[in-house]
Amino acid sequence: MHSYHLPSLVILRFIAFCHGIRGELFSDKFSPRLHVMKADVQYDINYIIIHLKSSKTDIDRKGVNIRLFKNESINCAVHALNCFTLLRNINNHDSPFFLLPSGQAFTRRAFIFTLRHLLLQLGYEASAYSGHSLWVGAATSSAAAGVPDHLIQTLGRWNSLSYLRYIRVNDTVILAAHHKILQFSS
Structure with missing residues (x-):
């Protein structure tokens, strides 16, 4: 796995899990008008804001901000996202924020495949997820x-x-x- 691929998956899983997000972060076909770009992520000392341009409940497509707060746990999304950003090392604000090792946008298919692969390695019945x-x-x-x-x-x-x-x-x-x-x- 590429150096930022696993942290990317961990962050995506955390954000998706805690905020009920799925298609808003990644889909089968990336669209800069709809999906998270590097410019859509704002950093603060105590939290990170991810601006979703499109959401399952945002009928007017005004967008919604997801706040991830810093905490002292091993699952701190702010720490993981900061590390991910450093590893990602791409300065183009118009690029997809979550990337595959190939540099392409992280797709729903890749997310589910990688999630199931990790679940299988942990001994879970991956096809159930x-x-x-x-x-x-x-x-x-x-x-x-x-x-x-x-x-x-x-x-x-x-x-x-x-x-x-x-x-x-x-x-x-x-x-x-x-x-x-x-x-x-x-």
Whole structure:
């Protein structure tokens, strides 16, 4: 893998996971009018703003800013994005921000292929994962972490309650809910 290919994938996965993004970052055919260019990424000491020119919920195509905040965890997107930018080392503001080793725009197909390849190396059943898996994972993990519904909706930029379809609840959580209900009604 090229020196910035893996960090690029890690950053894309993080952004897509935490913000319910998929086609806004990459598609099968790159368009500078729709997709993230180097000029669409702004750096601040505490956060990075990625301007999405097009979004699944942005009917008027005014664009939306995604803020990634600095934190002290190993999964800090700001740190990873800063490292990625240094490794990428391309000064052309009109170039796609996320690139394949060939210098071409990172495509949805390449993202899913690389994600599945890494999942397979980690021992997971890679064919069970798709771009929608990121929406499911983001919504489910947020709900499990106790993130309020309105924030899950905001993070995923959903205009409706459709985000609820992506939240998966396992039997342990349902059992715990039953116990709470029974304790309350006793």
